[in-house]
Amino acid sequence: MKLKILLIDDEISILETLEMFFTEKGHQVMKAETGETGFALFRDQLPDIVIIDIHLPDGNGLEILSRIHNEGHLAKVIMITAYHDMATTIEAMKSGAFDYIHKPLDVDLIEDAIQRVTSILEAEQEEKTFGLPQSKDFNPNLIIGNSDQMRKIFKTIGLACQKRTTVLIQGETGTGKEVVARAIHRNSIAANEPFVTLDCSSVVTNLIESELFGHVEGAFTGANRTQKGKIELAGNGTLFLDEIGELAYEVQGKLLGFLQRHEYMRVGGQETLKSNCRIIAATNRDLFNMVNQHEFRRDLFYRLRVVIIQLPPLRERLSDIDDLVDYFLQKINLRLNTEVLHFQAGVLERLKVHQWPGNVRELENVLIEAVVQTRGSVLLLNDIDKILRKYRQTEESDSSIRSLVSIEKEHIKNTLDALNWRRTEAAQRLEISLPTLRSKIQKYNIKPPDGCSFH
Numbered sequence: 001m002k003l004k005i006l007l008i009d010d011e012i013s014i015l016e017t018l019e020m021f022f023t024e025k026g027h028q029v030m031k032a033e034t035g036e037t038g039f040a041l042f043r044d045q046l047p048d049i050v051i052i053d054i055h056l057p058d059g060n061g062l063e064i065l066s067r068i069h070n071e072g073h074l075a076k077v078i079m080i081t082a083y084h085d086m087a088t089t090i091e092a093m094k095s096g097a098f099d100y101i102h103k104p105l106d107v108d109l110i111e112d113a114i115q116r117v118t119s120i121l122e123a124e125q126e127e128k129t130f131g132l133p134q135s136k137d138f139n140p141n142l143i144i145g146n147s148d149q150m151r152k153i154f155k156t157i158g159l160a161c162q163k164r165t166t167v168l169i170q171g172e173t174g175t176g177k178e179v180v181a182r183a184i185h186r187n188s189i190a191a192n193e194p195f196v197t198l199d200c201s202s203v204v205t206n207l208i209e210s211e212l213f214g215h216v217e218g219a220f221t222g223a224n225r226t227q228k229g230k231i232e233l234a235g236n237g238t239l240f241l242d243e244i245g246e247l248a249y250e251v252q253g254k255l256l257g258f259l260q261r262h263e264y265m266r267v268g269g270q271e272t273l274k275s276n277c278r279i280i281a282a283t284n285r286d287l288f289n290m291v292n293q294h295e296f297r298r299d300l301f302y303r304l305r306v307v308i309i310q311l312p313p314l315r316e317r318l319s320d321i322d323d324l325v326d327y328f329l330q331k332i333n334l335r336l337n338t339e340v341l342h343f344q345a346g347v348l349e350r351l352k353v354h355q356w357p358g359n360v361r362e363l364e365n366v367l368i369e370a371v372v373q374t375r376g377s378v379l380l381l382n383d384i385d386k387i388l389r390k391y392r393q394t395e396e397s398d399s400s401i402r403s404l405v406s407i408e409k410e411h412i413k414n415t416l417d418a419l420n421w422r423r424t425e426a427a428q429r430l431e432i433s434l435p436t437l438r439s440k441i442q443k444y445n446i447k448p449p450d451g452c453s454f455h
């Protein structure tokens with residue numbers, strides 16, 4: 001693609017080197033040695049790219065940058081400078097510079113920047129626009145999806161909204177469990193009542209009961225005053241229990257008691273309180289499997305799953321990616337005050353071959369990063385590729401990191417197997433007490449090898 005490039009710099013050697021470089025590549029080059037002559041040339045010629053030195057004999061290049069922007073022409077401006085100070089770089093990028101390159105000029109960096117501009121201009125000419133609706137039409141509460149799986153889920157949500165039954169939402173991380181829970185609440189008769197969330201994995205075991213039911217003054221060390229629990233705060237609304245699979249076994253029984261009678265007591269309290277809140281629980285673990293492993297109470301599981309919503313991973317509904325990209329770009333443009341309205345050919349195809357272990361949340365994050373990086377109005381394939389590569393590398397290194405719990409479980413099992421399940425000897429070798437070993441065997445559900453029974 002042949003570009004019109006305007007160079008504004010008072011260093012003649014730079015002007016000549018860049019002119020030669022660009023002319024060889026077939027671009028049309030104009031030169032100016034001062035800000036004023038450069039700006040006049042800009043108005044006259046409307047170039048695609050303007051390269052400006054920050055320090056000009058008649059003023060600051062940043063001023064020319066802002067005057068060019070005020071003209072409303074979408075030229076891409078690349079600032080160059082001999083000064084490596086952070087403040088000017090930030091100022092230039094904030095003022096809308098497309099790129100900022102230091103002297104002595106590295107031809108590869110210039111080439112890279114020009115390549116980016118070319119990709120953007122080509123994509124803009126292809127007119128692959130989204131036809132984004134006006135921002136005022138954007139609805140942040142939508143659940144996006146047009147696949148068969150999502151359509152079925154919309155129906156279930158519709159049914160769940162009409163009754164105040166307990167709902168269990170299952171799905172991998174980032175599949176939209178909280179989005180669904182909020183949608184059920186918003187469309188129910190309790191829409192104007194509170195929606196309260198409690199992440200069961202973020203609270204230590206001995207505090208979770210107090211988080212749920214509240215506590216009275218003096219109930220435990222540090223309980224200086226009576227405090228309401230989430231059940232009480234939810235009132236007649238909804239309590240969303242995220243990561244319910246992490247709820248301590250003892251507290252599971254108390255939650256079941258509440259679900260059966262809608263009554264509870266604060267920790268350390270004597271008074272029986274009532275709450276009419278509806279429970280929506282979510283988990284990314286296989287609760288049924290946990291029940292079989294005695295890690296989750298069977299009675300609570302059945303009580304929770306009156307309505308069950310299984311959210312599919314994004315890799316199983318790749319056809320939804322088009323709508324999700326469209327939706328997220330509107331959301332991101334509003335939030336970041338950007339105007340990314342186009343994408344380069346091949347971007348959607350690339351997004352549809354990624355495995356998305358972080359599901360919809362990962363897609364949103366990839367798009368935010370791509371929007372920030374593009375600095376134009378087009379999502380570039382090259383940027384998407386780089387970001388996806390980075391995500392894949394992180395995922396690979398993540399999967400090689402194991403939790404202490406899994407290492408402990410494996411080590412206890414190996415020791416027991418090696419000693420033919422002689423527990424007393426195993427406890428001695430592991431340097432723990434026999435009761436501790438027993439409780440760990442039970443906690444991790446460690447079993448002798450198939451076909452063996454040791455007592």
Ligand SMILES: Nc1ncnc2c1ncn2[C@@H]1O[C@H](COP(=O)(O)OP(=O)(O)OP(=O)(O)O)[C@@H](O)[C@H]1O
Nearest residue numbers: 142143144172173174175176177178179284360361
């Ligand atoms: N179908 C969807 N439509 C629009 N946005 C979605 C959809 N699914 C997920 N999101 C967005 O993806 C992000 C993650 O969603 P959410 O927090 O509901 O996932 P989650 O399954 O609860 O995750 P976790 O298990 O990690 O808590 C949020 O920013 C949410 O707005």
